Amino acid sequence: MTYDVAKIRRDFPILGEEVYGNPLVYLDNGASAQKPSAVIDAIRHTYEHEYANVHRGVHFMSQRATDAMEGARETVRAFMNAADTKEIIFVRGATEGINLVASSWAEMELKAGDEIILTEMEHHSNIVPWQFVRDRTGAVIKVAPINDAGELMMEEFEKLLSPRTRLVAITHVSNALGTVVPVADIVRMAHDHGAKVLLDGCQAVPHIAVDVQALDADFYVFSGHKLYGPSGIGVLYGKADLLNAMRPYQGGGEMINVVTFEETTYAELPYKFEAGTPHIAGAIALGAAVNYVTGIGLDRIAAHENDLLAYATERLREVNSVRLIGTAAEKAAILSFNLGDIHPHDVGTILDREGIAVRTGHHCAQPVMDRYDIAATVRASFGLYNTRAEVDALAASLRKVQEIFGA
């Protein structure tokens, strides 16, 4: 079956919008992806037909909403191939998932001198929570370096592993460079040293089929909005034995069993970590997004995006003075670059007037920028609906940037 990108594009109403009189060319999927009608409809359907608070009411509508939300949890479980739905915690996004693990697991488990290994290409959300842990426990952060291509230097990573290593927190796909990290090897090596592994899957799940059991990941987080779902909803997967042993993250309703003013017993997983009324419609719509993506097939999506990435890499290399940042052998859907000494912010403004949406800046990964001694990059990140024609538009507009700058 051919990949009918024209048909897919019709599933995304926003792709019909114009920007300054030009068709929207949306190449900022790494920041947030657009939403198919299936997701928009799911939100509307929830509020029109199946909305009430969940897990509380004896009434019909509460049961219907609960069933819909728990159905979404099962959809996500199957998507990640988790062993059990109780291992799927709905959170606001990957950031909250990482903070939850930092607060409820790492702060309890780590002692002074224990080590956390990160990499040079982490997003700030996979750096700052571990600095909190460091400051509160006396644990030490070690940083595994990347090479000039943006690949993790595995032999250097291995050297950092020791009996003191308690946690390896690492991205599955780099948001700034597009590098696909060999996470299965990382998990195996970390486990050999008795360390746990948290994988940041934000940039991975829209492009790569993830099987948390095959990876043997201890924790895996992702945000719904990069997977064509709503913002404000995301997933923390954790192995049940770890999650059971962890203290709750936030206290409130939903996460309790019995409350008196003397003591409280907590609810079972996953509710122990879902204090307060959750983002009910968001969770249900995330289920719809997962179904949309799996309906097309992640293998087919990956093939399409890899073709686009290869094509874009080739087209951009034809543009004078383009410097690609991140040229790993294994990449997914992200093309970071600079255009001579023209600042990415200026490039972004000019592309914007052509209707082309790209991200410019440090991509919440300042250590990566420091690694390459640059302040910022332009980042084009592709999604399942992007086309070769859009890549051509990008290349043509980069020439226009050069024209304006007389470069």
Place this chain on the structure above:
Amino acid sequence: MSDLRDLYQDVILDHSKNPRNEGRPENPGHEAKGNNPLCGDKVTVYVAINDGVIEDIRFEARGCAISVASASMMSELAKGKSAEDVKAMFNDFHEAVTSKEPIAPEKIEKLDKLAALIGVREFPMRVKCATLPWHTMAAAIDDSTQQVTTE
């Protein structure tokens, strides 16, 4: 394309490619650092003030064409003026690039070469690029020790 040309006028491109008064003076006097965390623009402004008059002004900038050009033009305009006049000029400039109302011709005239930066009005995401060096200069004049940020 036309408003892009309004933004990236030749004079702006010239100042961004050949910034005037760039570098750290030997005896900086007052200095302040500015930072736009959104895009990574960084600027340090050095001012030497004598008797309320800006005798020397220099800057170091790492940023987009708009922020570097703005810093460069600012340095040319500020030199030899009183700190008070320079701050008044900043107010006029700030109003010109942030106001939603049309600007009176006499106000544009008053802005001198800064008028070239008025095109930034049409690019709300870029206004902070143009104003960052000015905020930083104001902080240097006030001898603020706090880092200036656009956020």
